Amino acid sequence: MDFNKISFRVRYAETDQMGVVYHGNYAQYLEMGRVEWLRQFGVSYKSMEENGVMLPVIFMRMNFKKSAVYDDLLSVHTKLKKMPSVKIEFEFEIFNEQDELLVEAEVALAFMDMKTNRPIKCPDYVLEAISAK
Amino acid sequence: MDFNKISFRVRYAETDQMGVVYHGNYAQYLEMGRVEWLRQFGVSYKSMEENGVMLPVIFMRMNFKKSAVYDDLLSVHTKLKKMPSVKIEFEFEIFNEQDELLVEAEVALAFMDMKTNRPIKCPDYVLEAISAK
Amino acid sequence: MDFNKISFRVRYAETDQMGVVYHGNYAQYLEMGRVEWLRQFGVSYKSMEENGVMLPVIFMRMNFKKSAVYDDLLSVHTKLKKMPSVKIEFEFEIFNEQDELLVEAEVALAFMDMKTNRPIKCPDYVLEAISAK
Amino acid sequence: MDFNKISFRVRYAETDQMGVVYHGNYAQYLEMGRVEWLRQFGVSYKSMEENGVMLPVIFMRMNFKKSAVYDDLLSVHTKLKKMPSVKIEFEFEIFNEQDELLVEAEVALAFMDMKTNRPIKCPDYVLEAISAK
Numbered sequence: 001m002d003f004n005k006i007s008f009r010v011r012y013a014e015t016d017q018m019g020v021v022y023h024g025n026y027a028q029y030l031e032m033g034r035v036e037w038l039r040q041f042g043v044s045y046k047s048m049e050e051n052g053v054m055l056p057v058i059f060m061r062m063n064f065k066k067s068a069v070y071d072d073l074l075s076v077h078t079k080l081k082k083m084p085s086v087k088i089e090f091e092f093e094i095f096n097e098q099d100e101l102l103v104e105a106e107v108a109l110a111f112m113d114m115k116t117n118r119p120i121k122c123p124d125y126v127l128e129a130i131s132a133k
Numbered sequence: 134m135d136f137n138k139i140s141f142r143v144r145y146a147e148t149d150q151m152g153v154v155y156h157g158n159y160a161q162y163l164e165m166g167r168v169e170w171l172r173q174f175g176v177s178y179k180s181m182e183e184n185g186v187m188l189p190v191i192f193m194r195m196n197f198k199k200s201a202v203y204d205d206l207l208s209v210h211t212k213l214k215k216m217p218s219v220k221i222e223f224e225f226e227i228f229n230e231q232d233e234l235l236v237e238a239e240v241a242l243a244f245m246d247m248k249t250n251r252p253i254k255c256p257d258y259v260l261e262a263i264s265a266k
Numbered sequence: 267m268d269f270n271k272i273s274f275r276v277r278y279a280e281t282d283q284m285g286v287v288y289h290g291n292y293a294q295y296l297e298m299g300r301v302e303w304l305r306q307f308g309v310s311y312k313s314m315e316e317n318g319v320m321l322p323v324i325f326m327r328m329n330f331k332k333s334a335v336y337d338d339l340l341s342v343h344t345k346l347k348k349m350p351s352v353k354i355e356f357e358f359e360i361f362n363e364q365d366e367l368l369v370e371a372e373v374a375l376a377f378m379d380m381k382t383n384r385p386i387k388c389p390d391y392v393l394e395a396i397s398a399k
Numbered sequence: 400m401d402f403n404k405i406s407f408r409v410r411y412a413e414t415d416q417m418g419v420v421y422h423g424n425y426a427q428y429l430e431m432g433r434v435e436w437l438r439q440f441g442v443s444y445k446s447m448e449e450n451g452v453m454l455p456v457i458f459m460r461m462n463f464k465k466s467a468v469y470d471d472l473l474s475v476h477t478k479l480k481k482m483p484s485v486k487i488e489f490e491f492e493i494f495n496e497q498d499e500l501l502v503e504a505e506v507a508l509a510f511m512d513m514k515t516n517r518p519i520k521c522p523d524y525v526l527e528a529i530s531a532k
Contacts, residue, residue: 056330
């Protein structure tokens with residue numbers, strides 16, 4: 001259950017007049033982190049939805065330690081908290097190029113059947129993909 | 134075919150580090166303008182989609198004259214360019230509280246059947262609602 | 267320390283392909299809530315910044331109970347948690363038109379001197395304005 | 400004056416309930432395109448601002464041909480229209496992985512002195528960097 005790391009540059013649009021990344025925009029960075037975390041196991045979130053399972057966020061917590069600025073090359077480190085059941089929980093750390101910790105966060109998502117709109121267990125193929133590594 | 138006017142305050146999230154509204158965010162203001170333009174005729178864009186017709190944007194042009202700043206009370210003036218056919222075209226002007234013209238814009242949207250994903254003509258009930266005024 | 271309530275419609279841009287408001291966008295709704303909470307006491311966040319004090323978010327937690335959909339008329343209820351010191355803490359509840367609780371949230375912001383970029387206490391005029399009510 | 404190409408994946412947050420990228424979000428893609436176009440000449444837009452020159456967008460036009468969907472690997476091709484003077488003009492084409500043209504666009508930005516807030520000519524070092532290639 002190691003950290004998976006992605007990197008990208010802060011967009012101008014993501015800053016606010018304080019001259020730093022608007023706090024709400026980090027939600028998108030966390031989303032990118034967990035999508036790539038899944039992809040490393042061969043699991044595409046896009047295909048998951050195409051197969052009728054969606055993953056709405058039910059909980060998000062973010063602690064902001066230091067600001068990110070425009071054009072910063074950020075890294076999101078994503079870690080699974082524990083094996084998923086009806087929900088999947090991630091921990092995140094976001095760093096800048098100087099390896100300073102900017103944000104420490106936690107997100108929980110629920111597995112939902114898109115037809116019935118009811119919670120379900122994590123699909124077996126996802127559990128197998130994650131465990132196989 | 135008068136202008137329809139809506140007003141709202143600039144959100145902090147909508148500014149960028151230049152200390153003004155990020156230019157891309159005006160697309161949302163135009164969207165709000167035309168949705169309320171339709172609502173004044175008793176036409177809900179939400180119901181239109183629920184009835185299988187969607188209106189993707191096919192063209193957008195914006196001329197930026199002056200910047201909007203945080204907490205500004207903006208007005209969007211929306212005007213129909215001509216009676217809709219397979220597309221519907223709007224003109225917009227955005228003003229601040231001092232009545233300065235900030236943005237002058239134009240947007241064209243296509244009527245699409247959501248089932249076939251093909252262009253269609255403007256639904257009759259929309260044409261009637263618009264003409265009735 | 268009653269709840270202050272604001273209302274507004276969900277923008278199309280704020281939805282995602284799940285057909286609901288993207289979870290990250292609620293950060294903007296909370297921002298609007300606390301800005302209007304301050305304004306009712308005659309405190310303008312904009313002027314506060316113009317006078318050299320900024321309020322970066324240092325903590326945000328959101329629990330998502332139910333989804334908001336496009337065109338929903340949402341209400342944000344904002345409540346001060348306790349009298350502000352070096353930080354100011356708010357609690358929020360977001361409801362739809364059917365008075366269903368959609369999101370329950372908490373945000374903490376730090377008072378910062380923009381010149382020194384260091385934490386300061388809540389300005390006296392803010393404390394007085396809040397207490398006077 | 401060749402095209403400069405960047406690639407990135409569509410974020411979930413960037414989609415709307417039509418199941419495609421919200422048209423307003425393409426403004427950010429164009430911004431990323433021209434920032435990287437500049438960087439290939441050794442010109443950092445961030446440093447340009449730090450040296451007192453900003454580049455507000457004064458005109459934007461987008462023609463939407465086909466939709467981008469979630470997780471698409473998009474490419475933005477950026478091309479300078481002509482040598483910059485008091486403004487700099489770019490042309491853009493956005494493609495998906497199947498090399499389908501999704502958006503064709505044009506953006507003009509003005510060189511502004513951040514101290515005087517008045518238009519200026521394109522800085523010499525930028526002209527030289529661009530011409531040197």
